[in-house]
Amino acid sequence: MSDSSNLQLTEHGELRHFLTPEGLDRLMLERILDTADSFVVVGNQEIKKVPLLRGRTVVNLFFENSTRTRSTFELAAKRLSADVLTLDIKTSATSKGESLLDTLQNLRAMHSDMFVVRHSDSGAAHFIAEQVTPNVAIINAGDGRHAHPTQAMLDMLTIRRHKGRFEPLSVAIVGDISHSRVARDQIHALKTLGCKDIRLVGPNTLMPQGIENMGVTTHSNMDSGISGADVIIMLRLQTERMASAFLPSAGEYFRLYGLTTARLSQAKPDAIVMHPGPINRGIEIESAVADGPQSMILNQVGYGIALRMAVMSMAMSGQMQQRQSQASQSSSLIGEKKI
């Protein structure tokens, strides 16, 4: 997964795939957030649609289930006026024995312009962008434990819209850091955007070894971890982890790491609470907090559509410019041959 930044950018430094925030500079992340801010406005219009991707074809390739991410990507593409095809791969050709490569080549032959890829294997979207269809814009909608960049960036959008600059903020990320596909992207994005105090909070069994090397602090005690925080990002606890040895029980987890009203009072009085959903009420967060005034959980859903519209339109823009540049290079070569 080396050199993601070059793979994601055109020769002129424009976004052409969006695989991870890792390696993208601050200017690019801020451009994504600025563009998303404008798309938030589109969501409030009477007609919630712009003609930007009219005549372009976006294929949602979901190799694993995800109702929420899939539906927001679908809605984002539709609000950009793209033609959208959503393939649940489990029920499509691959289950009839067609290889992934053949499926992708077929979709490319249909003149698809963008693949939104969700896969359980880390690096799947990266592999497709690099090896299979470099001329189709690839948006990573979550790959294994590696990355979920649009979720991380919609969290950045939420923070910036409600808290402003990142430099003075203390941000606590709470939960199963080890198995989270979004925590690493959040750390990369927060650091790039200038956040200096990033705290990871969770049981030692769910904290990756050596994560402090990313410039974060780790806390196994929830109260001290969120003390004075401006932003608390709760991660969704995968309940299947309960069956493994990682966690004792839901009740025990809630007692130690559940975000309750009493515990929230340790953070700054105007702290915001975020969660990617779907929330496990009474396991990682108390209903009074999830539905309370400091909760951003439902705002995040709307911002998620705007953020996805932003990266889709930016990647499509970069991809088209790349194609034009390649076309003009090849036509000038043809011209040279004629002479």
Next chain:
Amino acid sequence: MGASSTPKYPELADTPALVSNLLDQVDNLLTTQNIEQPLVVGIHTGGVWLAKVLANHLQTPFGELDIAFYRDDFSKNGLHPQVCPSSLPFNINDRHILLVDDVLMSGRTVRAAMNELFDFGRPASIKLITLCCVNQRELPIQADACALTLDLAPGQYLQLEGPETLQLSIIEHANHE
């Protein structure tokens, strides 16, 4: 790229006089067409500066449009690197809109702006107010009020500087978009 004055159009040097002329034309337009309580909408960036002046003159609310998502050259030029949110802090349904831009040239910006406006609602009417018109229209769109009409040589464009002091000038630019 570089600014240069042109002796052919000495009016450009006195931009405040052009703005004043435009405000008079708008007053006249509203009277002759019986338009009451119009809403002013400016197109980023120069149009917004001008719209503020006009809204202040008419004592009406104003909004701003960024047409980046509605341009007809996305395939050719991609997404503009700096997009600003559009903001219409009022309901435009059945209202008279004064759509303001600094320069009317091809007409494509105005077309995009009208497409965007209709995604916010259905106005009673739209009048186009521009400080300058360049005789290079590519679409059947023309201004209802315009302080100066002029011809430019290929590669020449008009640029409005602001926002505190508005100043029009002719610039030379090989690949202006």
